[in-house]
Amino acid sequence: MPNNGNKNGNKKSRNIAIGAGVVVAAVLLGVASYTATKPDDSGNGTVKEEAAGAAPSTDAQAGVYPELEKLARRDAKDPLAQGRADAPVVMIEYADFKCGFCGKFARDTEPGLVKKYVDEGTLRIEWRNFPIFGEDSERAARGAWAAGRQGRFWQFHEAAYAEGSKEKGFGDGRLKELAKQAGVKDADRFAADMGSDAAKSAVKKDQEEAYGLGAAATPSFVINGRPISGAQPDQVFDQAIETAAKSAKAAGKGAKSADKGGSE
Structure with missing residues (x-):
């Protein structure tokens, strides 16, 4: 009982710590993206996709929230991330x-971001599992x-988001096929890991983080504290990343200037 109380207390404290700034960000991640993926009107609790992603408003483009920036984990050993752990932009x-829409982003936009920003050290991408379409x-x-436990998350990600892949479903047999395509070597370990409590816990952690931010649709993004909803055009991400990189660089210069001034 005490342990459960601590867990609940820690979760409550974390939600409070994320704080008031997220109330505004929740509107940006949730309401602004509502037309991209939303509950089915039938009332059965399922979720359906609309024909187009929701474009962020001008305010959403301009808004940066320190509370959201703190969600970056920057774990160098995280297999669901790519890019330097100390990259200026996450x-x-x-x-x-x-x-x-997630598939569209994965195929049409993300490879360009990796080539342009991740490979040269400016950007780090951290994936969060946010399953909202049921058991599949x-x-x-x-x-x-x-x-990811076998170092093949991004290869699996590519295979799962290939054109026409989601239409084949994600039953156990299909997932084993995708794992094979991704170069996962130990199929037995893959199956065991997939059905483990650790897998369920990791997915639930990411999912609760997203729901805690008010995210109601996929994909949703946070770039150095700036929320973006939907599979937006490439230039939206380019602008957000480059703006964040300039801000990070300026903040670094400011810190150096402050240190120099303090020492004199």
Whole structure:
């Protein structure tokens, strides 16, 4: 009982610590993206996709929230991340493998961001599993996590988001096929990891983080504290990343100037 109380207390404290700034950000990540993926009007609790992602407003483009920036984990050993742990810009991506707009982003936009910003050290991408389309989504998220345990998350990510992949579903057999395509060597370990409590816990942690921010649709992004909703055009991400990089550089210069001034 005391342990459960501590868990609940810690969770409550963390939610409070994220704080008031997220109330505004929740509107940006949730309400502004509501037309991209939203609850089915049938009332059965399912979620359906609309024809187009929701474009962020001008205010959303301009808004940067320190509370959101703190969500970057910067764990150098995180297999669900790519890019330097100390990169000046971190883009957190909340996404679902059943989401068509997530697939569009993965195929059309993300490779360019990797080539342009990740490879040269400016950007780090941190993936968060945010399954909202039911059991298939949950299984795919656990499968991706399991592939990551063998260092093949991003290869699995590419295979799962390939054109036409989500239409084949994400049953256990299909996930094993995707793991094989991704170069996962130990199929038995993959299956065990995918069904483990650790996989369920990791997915739930990411999912609760997204819901805690008010995210109601996929994909949702946070770039150095700046929320972006939907699979936006490339230039939206370019602008956000370059603006964040300039701000980080300026902050670094400011810190050096302050240190120099203090020593004189």
